[in-house]
Amino acid sequence: MDTQEFLSLESDISTQLAVIDNVFVDIEDRTQGFDISDTRHVESVAYQIHNAYSATEELLRLIANYFENQIGDAPRWxxxxxxxxxxxxxxxxxxxLTKEAFLLLDTLRGFRHFFRHAYASTIDPTLLQANLQVARQAHSLLHRDISDFLDQLRPAK
Incomplete structure (x- = not known):
């Protein structure tokens, strides 16, 4: 990867990481004074966790598209x-991604799937709190993994 390609990739990753970070600002805002008995509050936090994973998945697609063309729309893409x-x-x-980050993100992928298809279900506050902790851990590991990834790709000066 030449310097120009790297800088373009790094810029695109940085832009998408900012989107993810902003979602986490919203998560932290919504969890201040979090009342697990308030259904609207629970749904609001769940929606932001859903957004966090969706924005992260967009980052993964962006990176895959730089190197591997299209991901496609296969049933389990x-x-x-x-x-x-x-x-x-x-x-x-x-x-x-490290295995640790993968496992956390895969948990969030499952939560997002549940959230998107939970039309007749209520969100279990205990499940939400567990996924909130997973999201926070995944966010931290994602930053670490992205930094390591870019360091490995960075062209020598």
Whole structure:
């Protein structure tokens, strides 16, 4: 990867990370004085966790598109994309995600799926609180993994 390509990738990643970080600002805002008995409050936090994973998935798609063309719309592309980001592509790119980050993000992928399809269900506040902790951990690890990924790709001066 030449310097110009790297700088373009780094800029795009930075822009999407800012989107993710803003979602986490919203999460922290909505969890101040969090009342698990208030359904609207629970749904608001759940929606932001959903947004956090969706924005993260968009980041993964962006990176995959830089190196591997299109992901496609196969029935299980969401899980395939996440798995793919744990694997290096020799001669093309290093792995993006550690196993630890993958497991946390996969949990959030499942929560997002539930949230999107929970038309007749209520959100269990205990499940929400567990996923809130997972989201916070995943956010921290994502920043670490992105930094490591970019360091491995950074052209020598």
């Amino acid at each position: 969401h899980s395939a994309l996440l798995r793919r980001m744990t694997q290096p592509v020799p001669g093309v790119r290093p792995a993006l």
